[in-house]
Amino acid sequence: MDCTGKSQKYTYIAILTLFLSLLLIISSANAVNSEVLVEDTTSAFIPNAPTYVTATDYKYDRGESAIVKWQLSSDDNSTGKITGYEIFRSEADADNFVSIGVVLPGENSFRDKSTENGVSYIYGVVTLYNGRTSQMVLSEPITPGTEIVNWNLLNLFIIGLLIAGSVIFFITHAKRGKKLFIRKIAGLEAIDEAIGRATEMGRPILFIPGINDMDDVQTIAGITLLGRVAKVVADYDIKINMPVARSIVMTVGRETIKEAYVSAGRPDAYSDDMVHYITDEQFGYVAAVDGIMVREKPATCFYLGAFFAESLILAETGNSVGAIQIAGTAMPAQLPFFVAACDYTLIGEELFAASAYLSNEPKQLGSLKGQDVGKFMAMMAIALGVFGATIAEAWGGSFFIWLDEFMHRLFTITN
Amino acid sequence: MNKKELVAVIIIVALSLIFYFGIKQPIVFSSTVSYIITALIGLVLLYIFIRTVGGKIFGRRTVFLFVGIAVVLPFFMTIKQPIKSSPEVKSLYDAVLALKPDSKVLVSFDYDPPSAPELQPMAESFFMLCFERDLKLIIMGLWPQGPQQAEMALQRAFLEPDIAAKNLKYGVDYVNLGFQTGNEFVIQRMGSSFKSMFQTDYYGTPYDDIPLIRNVTNFSNIDFVFNLSAGYPGTVEWVQVAVDRYGVKLGAGNTAVQAPQMYPYLRAGQLVGLLGGLNGAAEFEKATNIIGKGTKFMVSQSFAHVIVIAFIIIGNAAYFLGEKRREENKPNQTGMNNQPGAN
Amino acid sequence: MEVFGLWLAAFFTLGIISFLYKDNPWYKFSEAVFIGISAGYWFVVSFWDNLYAKFYLGVTANDDYMLFVGAVLGAMMILRLAPNIGWISRWPLAFVVGAISGFYLMNYFSSNVMKQVQNSVIPLFSADYGQSMFTESFGTIAGKIVIAAGTFTGLIYFFFSKEHKGAFGGAAKVGIWVIMITFGASFGYTVMSRMSLLIGRMDFLFGQWLGMIK
Numbered sequence: 001m002d003c004t005g006k007s008q009k010y011t012y013i014a015i016l017t018l019f020l021s022l023l024l025i026i027s028s029a030n031a032v033n034s035e036v037l038v039e040d041t042t043s044a045f046i047p048n049a050p051t052y053v054t055a056t057d058y059k060y061d062r063g064e065s066a067i068v069k070w071q072l073s074s075d076d077n078s079t080g081k082i083t084g085y086e087i088f089r090s091e092a093d094a095d096n097f098v099s100i101g102v103v104l105p106g107e108n109s110f111r112d113k114s115t116e117n118g119v120s121y122i123y124g125v126v127t128l129y130n131g132r133t134s135q136m137v138l139s140e141p142i143t144p145g146t147e148i149v150n151w152n153l154l155n156l157f158i159i160g161l162l163i164a165g166s167v168i169f170f171i172t173h174a175k176r177g178k179k180l181f182i183r184k185i186a187g188l189e190a191i192d193e194a195i196g197r198a199t200e201m202g203r204p205i206l207f208i209p210g211i212n213d214m215d216d217v218q219t220i221a222g223i224t225l226l227g228r229v230a231k232v233v234a235d236y237d238i239k240i241n242m243p244v245a246r247s248i249v250m251t252v253g254r255e256t257i258k259e260a261y262v263s264a265g266r267p268d269a270y271s272d273d274m275v276h277y278i279t280d281e282q283f284g285y286v287a288a289v290d291g292i293m294v295r296e297k298p299a300t301c302f303y304l305g306a307f308f309a310e311s312l313i314l315a316e317t318g319n320s321v322g323a324i325q326i327a328g329t330a331m332p333a334q335l336p337f338f339v340a341a342c343d344y345t346l347i348g349e350e351l352f353a354a355s356a357y358l359s360n361e362p363k364q365l366g367s368l369k370g371q372d373v374g375k376f377m378a379m380m381a382i383a384l385g386v387f388g389a390t391i392a393e394a395w396g397g398s399f400f401i402w403l404d405e406f407m408h409r410l411f412t413i414t415n
Numbered sequence: 416m417n418k419k420e421l422v423a424v425i426i427i428v429a430l431s432l433i434f435y436f437g438i439k440q441p442i443v444f445s446s447t448v449s450y451i452i453t454a455l456i457g458l459v460l461l462y463i464f465i466r467t468v469g470g471k472i473f474g475r476r477t478v479f480l481f482v483g484i485a486v487v488l489p490f491f492m493t494i495k496q497p498i499k500s501s502p503e504v505k506s507l508y509d510a511v512l513a514l515k516p517d518s519k520v521l522v523s524f525d526y527d528p529p530s531a532p533e534l535q536p537m538a539e540s541f542f543m544l545c546f547e548r549d550l551k552l553i554i555m556g557l558w559p560q561g562p563q564q565a566e567m568a569l570q571r572a573f574l575e576p577d578i579a580a581k582n583l584k585y586g587v588d589y590v591n592l593g594f595q596t597g598n599e600f601v602i603q604r605m606g607s608s609f610k611s612m613f614q615t616d617y618y619g620t621p622y623d624d625i626p627l628i629r630n631v632t633n634f635s636n637i638d639f640v641f642n643l644s645a646g647y648p649g650t651v652e653w654v655q656v657a658v659d660r661y662g663v664k665l666g667a668g669n670t671a672v673q674a675p676q677m678y679p680y681l682r683a684g685q686l687v688g689l690l691g692g693l694n695g696a697a698e699f700e701k702a703t704n705i706i707g708k709g710t711k712f713m714v715s716q717s718f719a720h721v722i723v724i725a726f727i728i729i730g731n732a733a734y735f736l737g738e739k740r741r742e743e744n745k746p747n748q749t750g751m752n753n754q755p756g757a758n
Numbered sequence: 759m760e761v762f763g764l765w766l767a768a769f770f771t772l773g774i775i776s777f778l779y780k781d782n783p784w785y786k787f788s789e790a791v792f793i794g795i796s797a798g799y800w801f802v803v804s805f806w807d808n809l810y811a812k813f814y815l816g817v818t819a820n821d822d823y824m825l826f827v828g829a830v831l832g833a834m835m836i837l838r839l840a841p842n843i844g845w846i847s848r849w850p851l852a853f854v855v856g857a858i859s860g861f862y863l864m865n866y867f868s869s870n871v872m873k874q875v876q877n878s879v880i881p882l883f884s885a886d887y888g889q890s891m892f893t894e895s896f897g898t899i900a901g902k903i904v905i906a907a908g909t910f911t912g913l914i915y916f917f918f919s920k921e922h923k924g925a926f927g928g929a930a931k932v933g934i935w936v937i938m939i940t941f942g943a944s945f946g947y948t949v950m951s952r953m954s955l956l957i958g959r960m961d962f963l964f965g966q967w968l969g970m971i972k
Contacts, residue, residue, distance in 0.1 A: 062607060064635055113635035160867055183921045214851060215858045248851065251838050281796030283529065287774075287789040294781045308646050309529075309672060312948075333672045336945035339938070347937065349916045372919045378875050379913050385879030386906045393881035404879070411876035413659065413868050420782070427772065434968040441972045479778045486953065486960050490971040532958025533951065559803045596807045599861075614820065655865040659873070671951035675944045683877040685869065692947065693954040712957045719953040 047075045047082045047127040049134035050108075055123045055142045060150040063117025066142060069109045073127040073134065076105050084128045087112070092120035092141040102128070115144040152414040159377070159410075167370025174362035180369050185354045187328065190344035191225070194300040194324045195232045203299035204239035205229065208289065208314065210305020210329065211245040211282060214252055217352070218330050222305035223252055224355040224364070225328070229302065230260030234269070242275040243292060245285040250277045286310035290317045303327040303342070304351065307334045315341035328354065381407055442491050449492035456484065460725045467733045470740070478726050485722040489714040496713045503681055504698040507666045507688020508544075510639065516549035518638035519631065523653065524554065524561030526645035530670050531564060534643045536696040536709035537668035538568035541641060544703045546578045551627055552589040553637070555613065557601060557648045562593045562617050571707075586625045593617035599652035606661045607633055634661040643668045650677055654685045668695065768967045771959055878909045908936040 050070040058065030068087055075081040087110045088097040101110050115121060120143045127134040174180050198205045207229060209222040226242070233240045240257065244250045253275040261270035278288045290313065293301070301318040303311070303325065311327075311334035318325045319341055327338035328346030338345045346354055349371075356364035388403030444452065460481075463473055500508070514520070522541070526534050545552055554569075556562040569589070572578055583589060592613040595601045604612050609631055610622045623629050630636065640663050644650040650667040657663040664687055669677055671692025680686045690699050693716055696709030773788030813829055816822045831850035838847035882902050883894065894902075914926065915933030922930040965971045 064633070114630075114632070156864070156868060156872060159872070160864070182918050215854050217859075220855075248835070251844075251847070279793050279797040280800040281793070284793040284796035288793050290777075291781070291786065291789055312952075332676050333944060333948065336941035336948065339941055340945065349918075353918050368918055372917055374871070375913050375917055378871065379910060379917075381875050382878045382906065382910050382913075386882060389879055389881040390883055394883055404881075407879045408876060411872045411879070413872050420779075424784070431768070431968070434970060438968065438970055442970050443972075476778070482953075482956070483960075486956050487964060490961070490964055529955065532961070533954045559807065594807065596803075596812065599865075603861075614815075655869040659865070659869050671947045671954065675940075675947050679874055679877075680869070683873045685873060692950050693957070694950065708961070712954065712961070715957045715960075716950065716953055719956075720950070723949060723953075 045129070046132060047129040047134045048073045049127055049137045050076075050085060050125050051137065053123065053125045053137045053139045055121070055139040057142060057144045058111060060147050060152060061144075062146050063144040064113060064115055066112045066115050066121065066123070066144050067109060068112060068123045068125065068139065070125045070137070072106070072108055075127065075129075080105075082127050082129045085110075086126050086128055086133065088124040088126070088136065090122050090124070092122050092143075097124055097136070117144060117146055119143065155410055156413055162377070163370060163374040166373035167367050169366075170369035171363055171366030174366045174369075180365045182353060182357050182365065182368060185346070185350055185357055187326065187344050187346040187350060188354055188357065190326055191229065191302075191354075192232075194302070194326050194343075195229060195236075195238070197324050198238050198299035199236045201299040204241050204296055205233060206289075206293065206296075206298040206301045206318075206323070207240060207242045208301070208303045208305070209242070209244060209249055209253065210303075210307055211285060211310065212306035213246045214248045216306045218306040219246075219249060221351050221355040222328070223249075223256055224359050225302075225304050225351075226253060227256050227260060228358045230257045231263065233257075234261045234264035234266055237266075237269065240274050241292065241296065241298065243278050243285070243289050244275060245278060245280055245282075247277055250275050282308060282310055286313050289314060293317045293321050293323070297321045298323050301325045303329070303338065304346070305329065307331055307338075312337040312341065318342075381411065443493060444491045446493045449494050452488060452492070453494070456481075456488075456722075460722075460729075464725075464729050464732065467729050468736060470736075472733055472737075473729075481722050481726070482719055485718040486715045489718050492714065494714055496710075496717055498697050498701045498710060498713060500698045500702045501695075503689040503691075504695055504702055505688075507690060508699065508702040510664065510666055510687040511541075511544055511548065511550075514548065514550055514638055517551060519551045519553060519627075519636065520545055521553045521555065521634075521637045521640045522565070523640065523642045523644075524556040524565045525558050525649045526564065526643055526670075527558050527560040528564070530645035532708075532712070533670050533693050533696060534645060534668055535564060535568060536693070536707050536712075537690050537699060538564065538643055539571045539707055540696070540700050540703050540705045540709070541668070542568050542572040543575055543578060543705045546572060546581065546583060546588075549581075553592065553628060553631070554590065555592040556594045557598060557652075558645075559594050559596075561643075562591055565591055566617075575705075586620070587627055590625050590627050591617040592628075598648040599656055602648075602652060602656040603660075605633060606656070609633060634663050637663065640665045641668070642666070644673065645670050646673065649673065650680075650686075654680050658685045668699075671695075764967055768963060771963060775959075874909075878906060880906060882906060904936075907932070908940075912936055 050073045053068065053070040055066055055068045057063075058067050070085070073082060073085075082105050084102050084104050085107065086099055087101045087103070089100045089112060090097040100112055100114070103110055112121075112123070120141045122141050123139040124136040125139075126136045170180060195205065207226055209226065210216070210219050212219050214220065214223075230240065232238075234257075242253050242257070244253060254272055257274055258267075258270050261267055278285045293314075294317065298318075298321070301314075301323045303314060304327070307314075307329050308331065311329070311331075315325060315327065315337055325342040326344050326346075327342040328351035329335060329338065330348045330351060332348075335345065335347055339347070352364075353368055356368045384403060385407030388400045388407060391397060392400035392404045463477070467473065511520075522538075524538070542552065554562065554565045556565065569591075573583075581588075592609075593616060595612050597604075597612075601612050609628065613622060615621055616625060634640075634657060640653065640657060642650050642653045642665060644653075644667060650665075650669055650673065653663075653665055653667070658665050665685070666688045667677060667686055668690035669692070671694070674689065674691030674695070677686060677689050677691070681689050690696060693709055693712055696707075697713045700707050700709045770788045770791065773784045774792075776782055777785045813825050816825045831853060834846050834850045836847075838844045880902055883899055911929045911933035913933070915922075915930045915937065917930075920926055961971070
């Protein structure tokens with residue numbers, strides 16, 4: 001028996017087995033190690049913090065906002081290594097940072113809308129990755145405050161000043177006795193004709209000054225025209241009926257008509273019942289006026305002031321009783337009804353122009369002329385702006401591009 | 416009141432009692448019957464047109480009757496109207512979809528019951544959409560009955576099973592601050608402090624005791640504002656104060672009377688979206704897939720419009736043909752009346 | 759009680775609708791009740807929401823003594839009823855008119871003038887800087903021309919410092935045509951609105967009251 005040979009063989013097998021086992025152990029250990037290495041990489045990965053964190057007061061508010069800005073973390077790239085940024089805030093003299101917001105990767109600013117005026121804050125920004133955060137980078141302390149002047153509205157101020165200045169200039173001009181030209185308003189002849197009709201027929205005039213209060217400029221214009229109507233009514237002894245929806249309008253209406261009767265030398269003919277309050281409620285008022293129209297059958301109905309949904313109801317009822325109807329309002333939604341149902345309509349600003357034209361009062365005339373300056377400015381801006389924008393868009397040209405941008409900037413309001 | 420009118424009143428009362436006590440189930444016409452009725456109405460209109468051309472003038476009561484029929488009959492019919500969302504409705508819908516869950520939406524109810532047919536469907540579908548998207552609602556009103564309309568819209572929204580299942584809590588998911596007098600000055604003051612205008616909510620709970628709003632100072636804490644408006648104060652004031660001064664994002668639902676005035680604001684970007692009238696309500700229901708009264712009423716609306724157009728044509732025919740007849744019947748220019756026996 | 763309320767609402771609805779036939783006692787009664795209740799309602803709302811909620815609670819619960827200024831001005835307004843000292847009411851009226859004018863001045867100017875003029879400055883034909891002349895559809899171009907020209911000529915119509923003669927008068931005529939077409943579109947919208955209100959009432963009568971529809 002060759003024991004030596006067999007032993008050698010077994011020895012070789014043992015060594016080979018040992019070697020292979022060792023290889024297996026080492027390779028699995030490597031695998032484990034490499035897994036561990038990978039795991040170690042993940043748990044060890046802390047994203048890089050953002051840099052240059054700055055906080056500034058948000059301009060033109062009441063100290064309620066601050067803007068926080070930062071430079072993006074170097075890990076903020078297309079590999080998707082980070083999940084966002086979290087913003088913290090603490091009062092400057094306390095170290096109690098609380099989270100106030102989270103933004104997505106790629107964003108480098110945040111507006112804090114919950115600051116208090118006069119309180120100092122410090123902001124901190126961290127980079128986020130899978131629940132882990134970078135080191136917090138702090139800003140310098142800032143104190144949000146109130147700005148007295150909002151310089152973003154400088155263009156609004158200048159244009160407003162120009163228009164207001166024109167109004168004041170023309171009022172002064174008119175007060176000095178200079179004549180201000182206003183073109184003839186066709187509706188005014190219709191008013192005279194309508195009053196004449198009522199005189200001929202011996203039926204009353206119904207005057208509706210709208211359903212808004214004296215704080216509405218349309219009501220004021222309506223009352224001015226009432227003055228003109230009341231003068232003729234007083235001179236010719238026609239009955240006038242003026243139901244109103246506001247108590248102050250009632251008192252002003254009574255004063256206006258009373259003044260007209262006094263000027264005509266017939267104060268005894270005036271009665272407070274000519275102007276009477278119905279109700280503030282819109283449809284309650286119009287139901288009552290409809291009833292008055294159907295029962296009294298006025299010859300002429302004036303609707304001069306601010307109206308809402310009741311406009312067509314009034315105009316239709318007036319039409320059904322055969323009255324001549326003159327309307328005037330600046331409510332765009334109601335104008336179509338008055339135009340369709342009334343004999344004449346003063347559209348929008350024609351109501352105010354008629355009021356100015358009739359009263360010849362310097363303030364009203366001057367205001368109208370000043371507004372015309374504003375309209376002229378708007379017309380020029382639109383004409384030049386459209387011209388410049390069209391040429392700039394189609395053919396370029398630095399002048400036209402400048403003109404387009406200038407016109408846009410001139411009328412842009414930034415808050 | 417004469418005998419005829421008295422009989423008419425008695426008939427109306429009798430019919431009302433019969434229908435009230437007699438009808439237990441809603442009446443629904445089949446689609447065949449619906450189309451037959453539609454065709455019949457068309458034929459009657461054609462008859463009226465032919466008679467008008469022939470010289471017979473029908474009074475205004477005929478128009479009233481036809482408008483009444485056009486509005487009422489579709490309630491019983493099974494005709495469906497296809498509805499397509501317009502860009503302004505779609506942009507409002509997209510603006511709401513863009514809001515993240517838990518965003519705070521301020522809804523201002525600036526209308527009263529007379530405008531409810533147009534605006535209430537908008538309110539209901541808006542609430543349902545917001546609750547589905549887990550948005551938080553802060554409700555207020557610049558008109559006295561506005562908050563009550565809001566309560567009715569909330570009750571309607573809570574009838575939806577999906578929304579009922581969410582178990583929404585008052586004060587946490589939604590709150591009704593009630594009515595505040597002051598018109599646009601309320602909006603102005605809200606720009607600095609909500610609490611200064613609403614010390615308590617609709618039910619008298621102090622502002623600071625309501626979890627949803629205790630940290631809401633002003634508009635800068637609100638993510639979106641939706642205004643339902645029937646007049647003054649309304650969308651115009653919200654645009655002028657809230658949007659232009661405080662930079663609020665505003666969507667609006669208006670009555671059809673007001674809607675044309677809002678298009679300049681929509682074009683200028685001051686409104687993110689606009690629902691105009693019953694049509695706007697129906698389009699919004701289509702966009703949100705929440706079918707309600709807006710869609711239901713559109714068939715009546717369309718019928719009524721067709722009737723109005725038909726009578727405009729008939730009226731114009733009567734007017735122009737009448738003028739022509741008057742011209743033809745005028746005596747000739749020589750001034751001689753050629754009838755026998757004249758001097 | 760609900761059934762009684764339903765019948766009452768139906769009674770008044772039909773009463774007001776009866777006006778379409780002619781003026782009658784049923785309409786007169788419904789109208790009188792409506793006017794009375796609405797006047798009373800507004801009085802109650804003014805008292806509880808203004809006097810009580812704003813003034814009384816504002817002073818007693820929130821120590822906002824500035825509200826006394828408003829209260830005094832309001833009391834001065836009521837002095838109108840006394841003929842000898844009625845002139846005092848002109849002061850709060852002047853305050854109200856002046857304050858509201860000042861408040862509205864910048865609001866309206868910013869929203870209704872500045873922003874609208876800014877959005878009227880539009881390129882008519884193309885949308886690409888320095889590219890080709892017409893890059894938008896015919897419909898879009900036509901729409902832009904209508905917006906720009908319509909706004910311009912509309913402003914001309916309301917310009918009162920020049921007589922509407924010659925080319926200026928022609929432009930004013932175009933302006934009034936544009937305005938009238940706008941009114942027509944607005945009228946159509948309003949017809950829709952009125953129909954919607956009628957639909958709402960009919961839904962109430964046939965749905966809630968008579969139960970004939972779902």
